[in-house]
Amino acid sequence: MFPTDQAVFITATGTPIDANGNLIGDSFVGHLEHHLAHGIDGLLISGSMGMMPALTFDTWLESARVAARTAHGRAKIMVGVGDNSVERTRQRIEALRGTPIDAVVATTPFYFMSEQDDLIHYYTMVADMSPFPLYLYDLPQITKVKIELSTMLELSKHPNIHGAKCSHNPLFVRKVADAVEDRPFEIISAQFDLIDMFLHHGLLLQLDGFFCLMPEWLAQIKTAHAKGCFQTVTKIQRQMTDLREAFLPLGIFPAFTVAMNLLGFEGSFHPSHMRPLDKDLEPRVKQLLTDAGLV
Numbered sequence: 001m002f003p004t005d006q007a008v009f010i011t012a013t014g015t016p017i018d019a020n021g022n023l024i025g026d027s028f029v030g031h032l033e034h035h036l037a038h039g040i041d042g043l044l045i046s047g048s049m050g051m052m053p054a055l056t057f058d059t060w061l062e063s064a065r066v067a068a069r070t071a072h073g074r075a076k077i078m079v080g081v082g083d084n085s086v087e088r089t090r091q092r093i094e095a096l097r098g099t100p101i102d103a104v105v106a107t108t109p110f111y112f113m114s115e116q117d118d119l120i121h122y123y124t125m126v127a128d129m130s131p132f133p134l135y136l137y138d139l140p141q142i143t144k145v146k147i148e149l150s151t152m153l154e155l156s157k158h159p160n161i162h163g164a165k166c167s168h169n170p171l172f173v174r175k176v177a178d179a180v181e182d183r184p185f186e187i188i189s190a191q192f193d194l195i196d197m198f199l200h201h202g203l204l205l206q207l208d209g210f211f212c213l214m215p216e217w218l219a220q221i222k223t224a225h226a227k228g229c230f231q232t233v234t235k236i237q238r239q240m241t242d243l244r245e246a247f248l249p250l251g252i253f254p255a256f257t258v259a260m261n262l263l264g265f266e267g268s269f270h271p272s273h274m275r276p277l278d279k280d281l282e283p284r285v286k287q288l289l290t291d292a293g294l295v
Contacts (some may be wrong), residue, residue: 026266052080
């Protein structure tokens with residue numbers, strides 16, 4: 001699906017919504033174009049940063065359709081469909097039929113806890129009925145259910161399961177990558193602070209929601225990596241890590257809304273049950289982006 005000889009960046013996009021939870025279309029298109037203009041390889045629509053579990057069904061579906069129309073082949077489009085039952089996940093996939101996307105991505109069900117055999121049952125059923133390639137989304141920090149190595153390897157044998165996004169510890173990512181190196185199964189790393197190290201060791205597919213703020217930096221990394229300039233890659237990695245660490249004490253989602261607004265994208269980018277960022281902290285977000293040269 002993605003190139004195998006270069007650094008690949010997939011942005012888990014934000015979803016700008018109004019006070020009623022509706023998609024702000026112009027803002028969303030601007031957000032997507034910001035990344036497409038910098039050569040982003042893929043866009044994950046309605047991932048964690050895109051607030052998929054918090055969106056209305058209509059807003060979720062509209063965001064997928066808008067992204068597909070906007071990208072129009074310039075980047076791969078992946079859409080989050082994971083839900084708490086086969087039926088609810090099927091409903092999302094069926095709603096996407098006819099939309100020109102490249103893949104669907106599913107977390108483990110996150111309300112009722114699953115055993116590993118349950119996960120094999122769930123993902124196999126989803127993969128069997130999906131007209132789109134399916135990617136596993138391992139996010140135990142949020143779902144509280146880990147896709148264990150043996151489970152992932154079993155699922156990697158399914159012809160319609162094309163890969164996995166791994167958000168767990170780096171050693172797990174490496175173990176999975178080593179175990180599937182002889183299979184057409186893509187490992188997408190979500191290790192924001194270790195991108196330079198992963199690229200250096202040949203794990204080329206990188207995904208994160210914080211990429212939303214820095215497509216120009218991703219473009220610079222891709223250029224440097226292609227030239228073998230790993231010192232430049234590491235320098236930019238340090239900038240990225242420093243910026244994210246400065247955001248963490250502010251509360252990632254509320255600060256993310258302020259940051260996206262400063263970048264010119266209208267709307268709320270955080271779940272509606274969360275309080276907005278305190279007004280007296282907004283100048284701190286602006287200063288961070290200014291110091292980083294992003295606004």
